[in-house]
Amino acid sequence: MPETSLGEFEELVLLAVCALPAGSYSVPIQQQLEQVADRTTTLGAVHRALARLERKGFVSSWMGDATRTRGGKRKRLYKVTGLGKNALFDVRQRRERMWSAIPLTPTGRIA
């Protein structure tokens, strides 16, 4: 049982971080969420979730190089940490165990 819990939205964001190459920033992460998880969010929500994940130690971040736009700001880039990977794995394990205790129909729905 991990000491710090992982909220539902945070879990999705973390999964997105994992899916993308290391060093991605908030925009591709948000796009991943929208496209794959079908979850529309504000960019700020994603940004805040990433900050929380960092505080919990599940991701680490660093400032990337200046962007090519005029007066471009350096972006904050994220990658998942080992702690984060473990947390995700634990969460998935827990889910699978719960699901396996439920009788299912052949198509996968709950009987």
Place this chain on the structure above:
Amino acid sequence: MTDTPRQPPIWATRLLRWRLPAQEMELVDSLDEVYAIRVEQFGLDEARRLYWKDVLDLCLFGTGRFYDYPTSTAHLMMYTHYLKIAWRNLRKQKGYALINAAGLTFGLTVCLLVFLFVRDELTYDRFHEAADRIYRVNQVEYLPDGSVQSEMTYTPFALGATLANDFPTVAAQVSLTHPTAFYVRHAEAITQEDMMFASEDFFSVFTFPLLHGDATTALRNPDGVVLSAEAAERYFGNENPVGQTLAVRLTDSYRPLTVTGVAAKIPTNSSIRFDLLAPLALQFEMRPFFRRLADDWNAAMVMTFVRLEAGASGEALQVQLPAFRSTHMPHEAESVANSDFAVQNQAPFGFRLQPLPRMHIEPGIAGNLGTPSNPMYSYILSGIALAILLIACINFMTLSIGRSANRSKEIGMRRVVGARRSQLVEQFLGEACLLSVLSVIGAFGLAYVTLPVFNNLAQKDLAFSLEPLTVLFFLALALLTGLLAGSYPAFTLSAFTPIDTLKNTLRLSGSNGFTKSLVVVQFALSIILIVSTLVMQQQMTYTQTKDLGFNTDHVLTLSLDGLANNTEAQRLRDQLATYPSILGTTAIDAAFTESSRIEVAQHEGEAVMIHTKRVDTDYMSVLGGTLTTGRWFDVNRPGDAQDAAVVNEAFVRLYEIESPVGQRLGTYLPRGEDGGPEIIGVMHDFNFQSLRSEVTPLVFTQHLPSFGGSDFGHLYVRVQPDNVAQTRDHIAAVWAGLVPDVPMQLSFMADDLQSYYATDARWNRIVRYAALAALLIACLGLLGLAATVAVNRTKEVGIRKVLGATVPQIVGLLLRDFSLLVVVGFVLATPLAYLAMEQWLQAFAYRIDLGVSVFILGGVLAIVLAALTVGSQALRAARRNPTDSLRYE
């Protein structure tokens, strides 16, 4: 907001740039990216909408990192610090802070009082449970084209019951008389009480809870009566009076009535008010002619109210009323069979359902309850209150700037140790809000204390009751005011750079075109109000002193109400005549200041009101007046008693009569076959009505039909001026000897005549208070301005002093610049004041001329006050030690 498709909404971006901390500026670019993607995916509009959503989300909820808000706890500590500093600053500058707060407190108090007034006005009669379903049925008179000629509340007795019978949507109905004063006797004391008579179902239509007694039966027995809570307390103290008796003088003897109920205190905003409420059946019992008219649909005697069932529509019922009327009053249709009415298919009369809550705000209906008022007053008052509040805010602003001059060093130091500009803004806004919240608390207190005065002015009985919602509203209003008022100084003061402040090269921006013109406007307003007050006062004095054309001094009016018949009246006159100080008495059917019998005559297509008075031969010697031609009634000519009339000049003018004497009155007014009385004289016009009206045509006769009781309603008594008090006592004694049961009503004719102007006197007081208020506010505004300017010119003053200028010289210098402002204000005010007063005076047929003196007086007053205000600041500046002012040079 036209931006090229690739650019997100500019204002949103600007907002974002402003609110984002420097470290998170990357988000601006990130959002641009997202925007571009969304334009592709969802289209331009959706992309823009989502962009705004993102920006607001970031502004409100922050970026989640520790140096952002509102998640950080550091800010909480900062706020307590700001509060402490704000409090300290207020205490350091007690004088200024007090004046500043006073202005705002004043503005908020006015708002609060006006709020109470408007709320009372607009919620009249809404306290009844079924208020939305209760209607008063009025009778309307139409013109052939369908427009309303007149409306009255008087309806037939049978109307209510018949409506309930014919229409199932009418759940309950009541017939209600208008309040009349009756004498009530209890335990040897006689007082006058307002009494209304109602049919049985009064309490099922209206919501007047009973403290004692049963509402369903209280009005069943003709001998029962319901008391108001105040009346019950007056007569019976705190005990339950049900079952006790009171005697009421309905005809010419006292009839005992049993108390069957006590109504709880009637809310102040109720049109229906009574001390005693008795069953209508009692009137039927006591007055035969009521009984005769009980089923007469032509008689219009009482008000009729109906309560509809839940869910029923008043409009639906209204539509059915014309048919209802022709069913029960078929003769009306016949009477207009061949007139314009028939051609236009318009009934001459109709019933109208008037919603109960609208009774108070629809003046102009004959027989209205209480004094309906024009909703315009509420709007005007609200407008004035808001204007005052706005001006108070602006004064708050300039004063704040003016008194913050000393804080330039503090501001500089704060910037040096690292305060962001936004933090300074928050600090100053916080101070302003603290002051404004304190002001609003003061305003509640001040409003509570001044409510009685306000009630007096507004003729209301407002209670200082505020729901929690209202209190919250005013606190929010105060905060908003603080923010508004504090924003300007907050932003200007926080803009100082540390270098500016330390070098003391500061120049406050509180003195500019805007604030100057505001001061001008405030003074102009004050002058207008002062001039108005003076003019109104002049007109009031005029009404009191103008020669009205008949004797009004040392004439008393004695009501003959209560005397049984003419014999008693004559006995009274005989007894009074023996008293040496009484120079004469004359009887009249109704005093001039009471209602007159009016005949409405048609003249050249218009309806004209002719007043008729029944008098006696002694009239001339008591009330005076001159005859232009002819003679007055002569006691020695028996024909005069029945067959003579005297008219006034206005009557002659109206009908353009060449030689009135000798003509028959019937030529001009409907009279019997004999042509009516002969005109024997023409009286010079005299002002028996308010000076607002021209003299209306008047006909005196000695004979008019009477309604029982004494033929005359009042006695005019002319007395010697030197011992009026004793004469009064003598009259009282004679009266008591004759009619011990009835209290005497004696008044001075001069006072009665002044009652015409009661409203004007009230408005005069209101304008006077408003003038004082405006002056106060204007001086505050000027004070702020003067303070700012004095600060700005500190160095200049210092140098002048060093070069040898004296204090008076410097004061004069600073004053000179401000005199221009007041002069401009005066120039602005004068034409406006002239127009306004000219307009007001036009309502008077007899009025003063607008003289120059009032304008001069108003101007002088304003200048003097302005000089004092500015002078105080100038004196302060002039007294400063030059070494202080020039220290850093």
